[in-house]
Amino acid sequence: MLIHSTEFVTSAPSLASCPSDEWPEIAFAGRSNVGKSSLINCLLNRKGLVRTSSTPGRTQLLNFFAINEVLYFVDLPGYGFARAPRSVRERWQPMVHGYLKGRSNLRAVVWLLDARRDPSEEDLRFLDWLEESEIPTIPVITKVDKVSRNELARRVAKIAGSTGLSKEFLTPFSVLTRQGHEELWELIALALEPEG
Ligand SMILES: Nc1nc2c(ncn2[C@@H]2O[C@H](COP(=O)(O)OP(=O)(O)O)[C@@H](O)[C@H]2O)c(=O)[nH]1
Ligand SMILES: [Mg+2]
Numbered sequence: 001m002l003i004h005s006t007e008f009v010t011s012a013p014s015l016a017s018c019p020s021d022e023w024p025e026i027a028f029a030g031r032s033n034v035g036k037s038s039l040i041n042c043l044l045n046r047k048g049l050v051r052t053s054s055t056p057g058r059t060q061l062l063n064f065f066a067i068n069e070v071l072y073f074v075d076l077p078g079y080g081f082a083r084a085p086r087s088v089r090e091r092w093q094p095m096v097h098g099y100l101k102g103r104s105n106l107r108a109v110v111w112l113l114d115a116r117r118d119p120s121e122e123d124l125r126f127l128d129w130l131e132e133s134e135i136p137t138i139p140v141i142t143k144v145d146k147v148s149r150n151e152l153a154r155r156v157a158k159i160a161g162s163t164g165l166s167k168e169f170l171t172p173f174s175v176l177t178r179q180g181h182e183e184l185w186e187l188i189a190l191a192l193e194p195e196g
Contacts, residue, residue: 001185005068006044011061015098019064021105024192025072029096030112031123032078035142035175039112040065040073042175043184050075060088062099071192072105080122100135108136108191110184115144115155115172119162127163138187139165145174 012018028036037050049065063075076096081089100106109130113119119127130137141159144152152172160167171187173180 001068001189003044003067005066006046006049007066008049009064009066009072011063013061014095015102018062018099018103019072021103023066023069023071023105024107025074025103025105026108026110026188026191027074027076027100027103027106028110028112029076029126030078030142031080031114031120034078034112034114035173036078036112037075038175039110039140039142039173040075042173042178042181043188044073060091062095074099079126080120097129100130101133106135108138108188110138110140110188112140112142113159113163113170115141115147115152119159124163127165136191138184138191139163139170140180140184141170141172143174144172144179145176 009019010017028040030036037052040050041047041052044065044067050063060077062077065073065075067073076099077092079092079096100109111127111130113123127137127139141152141156147155156167156170156172159165160170171180171183173184
């Protein structure tokens, strides 16, 4: 996609306060610090549009970005931040599940896993929930510049084994080398194609 405009729209605390649903939408999900905000910036060729942070659990709202005035990207709050206050952890599920289930213009969730980690229980629970909810999911392996080629092949096989997803379905991505940039845009474009 040729990007001529990207704009932060709003941060919403719930489905009810999301912007109008006239444009299709892609959401980005995964544990905090997996690289969601960096990946969105990379896809949009923008350095600082989405704030990234080395402090996990900072972004606790649904953050909407408008692209070319035809599409939304949504940076979802991450899960798995053990040190976050209980009130924050308790709000996560109703906010994120409520949004994902109820958002009529949502076309797919890009679900991120770190190349260096085994999927956590929370990762697997979230994937199960996406599958049960029949939400189209695009799985991406992030930060692949941090592992060697051989190590990456091993990690992808391991992640495929524990998630039950086929290896071909996992897109390796790096914001440093831009590996996966085009492949991921192609998958997003496919998800945006009108049905039927
Ligand atoms: N080496 C490397 N670091 C990355 C990559 N993607 C993200 N990071 C780093 O990982 C940290 C967390 O990234 P961020 O996008 O804020 O994660 P989020 O919490 O999921 O939004 C930051 O320090 C990023 O610079 C990547 O592809 N390669
Ligand atoms: Mg973030």
